[in-house]
Amino acid sequence: MKIIEYADREMMAIDVANVLAGEIEATLLTHDTASLAVPGGTTPGPVFDGLCAADLEWDRVHVLPTDERCVPEDHERSNARLIKERLLVNRASNARFMPLYYPVDDPEECRPEIQTMLSPELPLSVLLLGMGDDMHTASLFAGMPGLDAALGDGAPILAVARPETQPEARITLTARILDGAMSKHLLIQGQSKRDALERARGLPPEEAPIAAVLDDLTVHWAE
Known part of the structure; x- marks a missing residue:
């Protein structure tokens, strides 16, 4: 694991965007x-x-x-919504988007089809x-049902997550798929997340799921 520290969040967003663009360009050679997997939430927005x-x-x-x-794409908590609004615009509007969830009663219903895709x-x-x-x-949340299977070497591409700490079910790439990426980056902000990452280095993935992907990971951090 390598940690890159930035003077401020704006500088970090600019640099990470440039790094990702360079790696995508190199892949296309x-x-x-090239496949690009990205998180939701507010932190990656400036990078996008x-x-x-x-x-x-x-x-x-x-x-x-x-x-x-597992919410509709127009829902405020949808990761697809954020990605489409902040990343798949401008020149990137020509990229192909591959959703992880279709509006079905049970996310298990669409999991095989999405894995095939x-x-x-x-x-x-x-x-x-x-x-x-x-x-x-x-x-991948510590203590959630099915975490061991999602962390295992024989895990499928996707797992349905039902963490008790969250208001809705989720569908997620498993640790095997995340850790197997050709290039891996982690984007974090603030001292509390830096401290959490340091704790994770001494814990098993069952207690700190981020620990499952720390090998060869580049961490980008700004206060």
């Missing part, structure tokens, strides 16, 4: 397409604002969330992650 203007062959870039809340995208070309103060990443 040797591959027909810069990345969407990058001069790339966006029609060869496939964008997907690292995880998704995602399989050709693996391993992920570029991965950007977020992390909570509780050391969760994507929708």
Whole structure:
């Protein structure tokens, strides 16, 4: 794991956008397409604002969330909504978006179909992650039902997460898929998340799910 510290959040957003654009461009030199997995939440928004203007062959870039809340795309808590509003605009409007959730009664119903769609995208070309103060990443939460299976070497591409601390079910890329990305980045802000990351380094993934992806991870941090 490598940690890059920035003087401020604006500088971090600009630099991370440039790094991701460079890695996508490098992937497209040797591959027909590049897969980019990104988180929701408010933290990556400024990165998306810069990345969407990058001069790339966006029609060869496939964008997907690292995880998704099981809510309609127009819902305020939808990761797809944020990604479409902040990333898939400007030059990046030509990218292909690959949703993790369809509006069904049970997310298990759409999981096989979405896994089939995602399989050709693996391993992920570029991965950007977020992390909570509780050391969760994507929708892998400590103590949630099914976490052990989502962390295992034989995990499927996707898992349905029903953490008791969250108001809705979620669908998430599993640790195997996240950790297998060709390039991995973590974006965090504030001292509390820096402290949480340091705690995670000494804990098993069952207690700190972010620990499952720390090998070869580049961490971008600003106060």
